[in-house]
Amino acid sequence: MAKPRQARLTAEEVGLLPELDDESPTLWSNQLHDVARGLLTSAVRCFASNGFHGTTTRDIASVVGLSPAAMYVYFPSKERVLFEVIRTGHERVLEHIREPEVEQIESSADRLAEVVARYTSWHARHHVIARVCQYDLAALSVEHYQEILDLRHQTNVVFRSAVQHGCDDGSFTDVDVNRIARAMLSLGIDLVRWYRRDGADTPDELGCFNAELALKLVT
Amino acid sequence: MAKPRQARLTAEEVGLLPELDDESPTLWSNQLHDVARGLLTSAVRCFASNGFHGTTTRDIASVVGLSPAAMYVYFPSKERVLFEVIRTGHERVLEHIREPEVEQIESSADRLAEVVARYTSWHARHHVIARVCQYDLAALSVEHYQEILDLRHQTNVVFRSAVQHGCDDGSFTDVDVNRIARAMLSLGIDLVRWYRRDGADTPDELGCFNAELALKLVT
Numbered sequence: 206m207a208k209p210r211q212a213r214l215t216a217e218e219v220g221l222l223p224e225l226d227d228e229s230p231t232l233w234s235n236q237l238h239d240v241a242r243g244l245l246t247s248a249v250r251c252f253a254s255n256g257f258h259g260t261t262t263r264d265i266a267s268v269v270g271l272s273p274a275a276m277y278v279y280f281p282s283k284e285r286v287l288f289e290v291i292r293t294g295h296e297r298v299l300e301h302i303r304e305p306e307v308e309q310i311e312s313s314a315d316r317l318a319e320v321v322a323r324y325t326s327w328h329a330r331h332h333v334i335a336r337v338c339q340y341d342l343a344a345l346s347v348e349h350y351q352e353i354l355d356l357r358h359q360t361n362v363v364f365r366s367a368v369q370h371g372c373d374d375g376s377f378t379d380v381d382v383n384r385i386a387r388a389m390l391s392l393g394i395d396l397v398r399w400y401r402r403d404g405a406d407t408p409d410e411l412g413c414f415n416a417e418l419a420l421k422l423v424t
Numbered sequence: 425m426a427k428p429r430q431a432r433l434t435a436e437e438v439g440l441l442p443e444l445d446d447e448s449p450t451l452w453s454n455q456l457h458d459v460a461r462g463l464l465t466s467a468v469r470c471f472a473s474n475g476f477h478g479t480t481t482r483d484i485a486s487v488v489g490l491s492p493a494a495m496y497v498y499f500p501s502k503e504r505v506l507f508e509v510i511r512t513g514h515e516r517v518l519e520h521i522r523e524p525e526v527e528q529i530e531s532s533a534d535r536l537a538e539v540v541a542r543y544t545s546w547h548a549r550h551h552v553i554a555r556v557c558q559y560d561l562a563a564l565s566v567e568h569y570q571e572i573l574d575l576r577h578q579t580n581v582v583f584r585s586a587v588q589h590g591c592d593d594g595s596f597t598d599v600d601v602n603r604i605a606r607a608m609l610s611l612g613i614d615l616v617r618w619y620r621r622d623g624a625d626t627p628d629e630l631g632c633f634n635a636e637l638a639l640k641l642v643t
Binding site (some may be wrong): 213254255256257258259339340343381384388391392394395396398414415418421422 | 432473474475476477478558559562600603607610611613614615617633634637640641
């Protein structure tokens, strides 16, 4: 859970906070310049810590030793940085639950368990960027928001299909597919609120646990 | 889910946003002056919309037609307003799930279902203050944070006891009580992220649905 810190953190403090260390920096496209990737990593920490409206371009730039003006060489606005962060997070988790080896699992129960486990452990491993992906959506432009909604819809479809598949082949009991899928997504997403790397559960343990819960909800 | 609005909202816009209408204004103590209650209601909307660090005392005061200086007559700081909001939210939901009529339910399953249903529907009815209670914790002072932690601990205890009771009397299967209780809390809390009064589910419908899910997790 969040530690109290009361005052808005300075960019330097944000750069040092151990609870903001996660695997988010591994997610950026290799096609981006090193500096752009550094700015995105810095932005994730700033947004997760102080919120989009509590973060300035100066904060984001100064963590990597740049002036605000230098940031604009890479991103035309703070909103554009946020969009790049949120888009990347949504695309990566969607890729992760849609990998061919998941889709090829024949047993409906095993496939649903794998989807839930992957979704959950991804959110634990990348809990800092995942928090920004969930909490700062409203700060996106209308256009960018629509793009993200589409990615979220595709993510929902993976969950709904995994549940529906088991209902259709008789592996699962007859359930309200949309609401059950939403509950499974909730179990994965809610951990971005409290997950800490130094806590009791590893990402994979949490993934297994939520996968077991998911199966209980449908059988 | 949050609608996009990109720019930080002005206090006037925050005052008009229909998605910020919920039953939070009914929660404040009658012992508080009308103006203080108005300030708290305004603060909930501002914090939920722009975050604690994106909100100024001017914002909070101006929604009720006051100057920032006039706010200090009632609350000595913005943090103190936040604490009053977060404390009230936590106390109210704890009272609601701990009412004598819940504790007197004899059947373990019925009692757990009632706790989960109440917790969930409370979060839907008061989703705006509930969002502030979950997302802005880190902005509290260390002392205030400790008080809130204690309330959260008491809330956890209600859930854990309800689960443990059913394990002890053989109504529930042997489960990991703490983790199962955490999952049930997650299902209730996560809705503050996406709940809208104009959506498909009423608070009571969501409560019933989550209560059914909770029983599936333990039987």
